[in-house]
Amino acid sequence: MAVTQRALATHLGLTVGTVSRALNGYPDISEATQARVREAADRLGYRANQNARRLSIGTPETVCYLMPRQTGAHVPPFVAELLAGLSDTLAERNWDLLVAQVGVSEDDVDTLAKLIRSDRIAGVVLSRPLKHDPRIALLMELNCPFVVHGRTAASDAYAWFDVDGHDAFAAAVTHLATLGHRRIAMISAPLENEFAQQRLDGFRHGVRVNALETRADYVQQAEFSDAGGQAASEMLLDLPVPPTAFVCASDEMALGALAAIRARGLVPGRDVSVIGYDGVHFGVHANPPLTTMAQPQAGAGRRLGDMLLSVIDGADPRTQQELQRAHLVRRKTDGPPPKSVAMTDVSVREETT
Amino acid sequence: MAVTQRALATHLGLTVGTVSRALNGYPDISEATQARVREAADRLGYRANQNARRLSIGTPETVCYLMPRQTGAHVPPFVAELLAGLSDTLAERNWDLLVAQVGVSEDDVDTLAKLIRSDRIAGVVLSRPLKHDPRIALLMELNCPFVVHGRTAASDAYAWFDVDGHDAFAAAVTHLATLGHRRIAMISAPLENEFAQQRLDGFRHGVRVNALETRADYVQQAEFSDAGGQAASEMLLDLPVPPTAFVCASDEMALGALAAIRARGLVPGRDVSVIGYDGVHFGVHANPPLTTMAQPQAGAGRRLGDMLLSVIDGADPRTQQELQRAHLVRRKTDGPPPKSVAMTDVSVREETT
DNA sequence: TTGATCACCGAAACCGGTTTCGGTTAGCGT
DNA sequence: ACGCTAACCGAAACCGGTTTCGGTGATCAA
Numbered sequence: 001m002a003v004t005q006r007a008l009a010t011h012l013g014l015t016v017g018t019v020s021r022a023l024n025g026y027p028d029i030s031e032a033t034q035a036r037v038r039e040a041a042d043r044l045g046y047r048a049n050q051n052a053r054r055l056s057i058g059t060p061e062t063v064c065y066l067m068p069r070q071t072g073a074h075v076p077p078f079v080a081e082l083l084a085g086l087s088d089t090l091a092e093r094n095w096d097l098l099v100a101q102v103g104v105s106e107d108d109v110d111t112l113a114k115l116i117r118s119d120r121i122a123g124v125v126l127s128r129p130l131k132h133d134p135r136i137a138l139l140m141e142l143n144c145p146f147v148v149h150g151r152t153a154a155s156d157a158y159a160w161f162d163v164d165g166h167d168a169f170a171a172a173v174t175h176l177a178t179l180g181h182r183r184i185a186m187i188s189a190p191l192e193n194e195f196a197q198q199r200l201d202g203f204r205h206g207v208r209v210n211a212l213e214t215r216a217d218y219v220q221q222a223e224f225s226d227a228g229g230q231a232a233s234e235m236l237l238d239l240p241v242p243p244t245a246f247v248c249a250s251d252e253m254a255l256g257a258l259a260a261i262r263a264r265g266l267v268p269g270r271d272v273s274v275i276g277y278d279g280v281h282f283g284v285h286a287n288p289p290l291t292t293m294a295q296p297q298a299g300a301g302r303r304l305g306d307m308l309l310s311v312i313d314g315a316d317p318r319t320q321q322e323l324q325r326a327h328l329v330r331r332k333t334d335g336p337p338p339k340s341v342a343m344t345d346v347s348v349r350e351e352t353t
Numbered sequence: 354m355a356v357t358q359r360a361l362a363t364h365l366g367l368t369v370g371t372v373s374r375a376l377n378g379y380p381d382i383s384e385a386t387q388a389r390v391r392e393a394a395d396r397l398g399y400r401a402n403q404n405a406r407r408l409s410i411g412t413p414e415t416v417c418y419l420m421p422r423q424t425g426a427h428v429p430p431f432v433a434e435l436l437a438g439l440s441d442t443l444a445e446r447n448w449d450l451l452v453a454q455v456g457v458s459e460d461d462v463d464t465l466a467k468l469i470r471s472d473r474i475a476g477v478v479l480s481r482p483l484k485h486d487p488r489i490a491l492l493m494e495l496n497c498p499f500v501v502h503g504r505t506a507a508s509d510a511y512a513w514f515d516v517d518g519h520d521a522f523a524a525a526v527t528h529l530a531t532l533g534h535r536r537i538a539m540i541s542a543p544l545e546n547e548f549a550q551q552r553l554d555g556f557r558h559g560v561r562v563n564a565l566e567t568r569a570d571y572v573q574q575a576e577f578s579d580a581g582g583q584a585a586s587e588m589l590l591d592l593p594v595p596p597t598a599f600v601c602a603s604d605e606m607a608l609g610a611l612a613a614i615r616a617r618g619l620v621p622g623r624d625v626s627v628i629g630y631d632g633v634h635f636g637v638h639a640n641p642p643l644t645t646m647a648q649p650q651a652g653a654g655r656r657l658g659d660m661l662l663s664v665i666d667g668a669d670p671r672t673q674q675e676l677q678r679a680h681l682v683r684r685k686t687d688g689p690p691p692k693s694v695a696m697t698d699v700s701v702r703e704e705t706t
Numbered sequence: 707t708t709g710a711t712c713a714c715c716g717a718a719a720c721c722g723g724t725t726t727c728g729g730t731t732a733g734c735g736t
Numbered sequence: 737a738c739g740c741t742a743a744c745c746g747a748a749a750c751c752g753g754t755t756t757c758g759g760t761g762a763t764c765a766a
Contacts, residue, residue, distance in 0.1 A: 014716090020754055028715080029713095052751070076433075084420060098450065255638040285635075409722080409724045709765095712763075713763095719757095720753105722751105727746105731745100733740100733741090735738105735741105
């Protein structure tokens, strides 16, 4: 349908080979001819058929983003921004961005295998890996360049970009400890997700270095949603000795926690402190505005794109690893623990206001 | 790199033509041979090179989603869900989904032209069209199949999927009028966006049929963001005779409105009513929970995909038009106007609680 | 004037598939 | 035994580009 190279060639009285080399700036085509060809090309609106071109040059010039697919859950909020960044970097090279929903089911992994073997894509970006992610195993086995948005248990071998959840949660706990909290709980996401494990580990680290109370029931596993956060909060508030502060695996879960706290007639930030994680824009409108560990997800897409292109260009994936830090955004849900807190068999010394 | 058809053929002692027809189920290849080829194919992990295959069959089997690019603004929240739905429908046909950020600048439109002419894509899905959208003009000129997510001024000629903003805003106004409001304001998004115009028209329609006060300064144009909503609200609250209710072009703007109202020491839903638009999940966590006109965006991606495929298959685009309705989700920001409202020259009769 | 050199372009192979066309073989009836 | 048909597969053209290789004409020095 589009104007083809042959058409352009006959129109100019040249052969296709000559036209091709002219357009690609080969030095064995005279400047005059090159100019003439170029002029005619964009006068007729000629564009090389990409399927033909890529078949010929032997690379698909395309990268695929694997959209996380949790059954039932909605698409994570960072996906859109990430795609925007990715598409920007790729566009600079005139590469294409493909998106595919590929979960971790056997069918999905099989689909991914077919995708890779069909020479459609030169590399893959993968978000939210599981601890032992079959997709990563496949990518390595098939020798397909990729970069992981997040990390897994053994992430030394490949390229990744991540925000340090361990550090962030340790910092959140320390912040609360500094405010005077001694009984801090964690509302955790399902641990099959590596990021959830990291955040939980960071929490535990923070509890240890601050010598806080550690009780098994101060760690609640919950669904990765606001409903999950709400349910977990209710469990925590029902404890005989409830914690005075919650740290949550995500802002969404933290919002659920706020709802549970308000439902008890308590006010978040005064009676119970809550710290979320993500830094979603929306947190500022929560009731009250949500204190959170914000991740710098502005440039994530661009960085991931750059790293993947480097790997495709032959860079050692182990040189393409980048860990960014989250930072505390204080709003209104963190504060010192209430004075009137019920004392129990455990001796608690309040050290701050 | 991947195992090629020729390799498979020589491995089997057949020719490439035979292998190709065997895999594609041609009746002139014996069942026995077909089985043998298929078995060998997936034992060796053979997958047809898609560039070659598509070059040969003459269709790119790929659809492109044009991600809205507003400079400065973030990616709209519906994009991720929409992509998920789109990719689902396309996957059923083994088609690919490309995403590109293409705004309305001259450069971007030029990029789109190149994209289409390069035979990379068989169709386009386009979100958030402007009133006079150069991208749509281009798509029609180049005869490229497309479906618009939203509508434009003259949308009779092509395929689209939209939620009836006009109806929604008229309904929102009527709802407020029924609650007793007579002075209702609209916080509008920039009118170069067709959706903003529709919503404003719907608002005006609602004002008319309910015979409400109409004042020019009850329509505030603002940036399409929470900050914009907040600024517009402050203007409205500063009016000598401020409105008792706001309808907002988006939930995000409505959240800004809530912030402005609370900052005045007023409580949304009691002193001033606010109705948003979109139905973002987050609204339930707003302060107080946001009443909104929710769009049914669950299946939007799938519907858009289906419609586009129909058009590509030759259906008349004008038969592929679908208008869905938004519905009111009452939460806590709507209520009757305050009794103590300052009466002015206009006689106001309160008819409800 | 002639032979060598260089600039420039045409011809053709190739990328990896699909599809048309034609030829071989087997099976069948007579 | 012979011809006919159907079943089955090989050969080759084609999709639209890229790239190698070789040939022509002009230019230059001797």
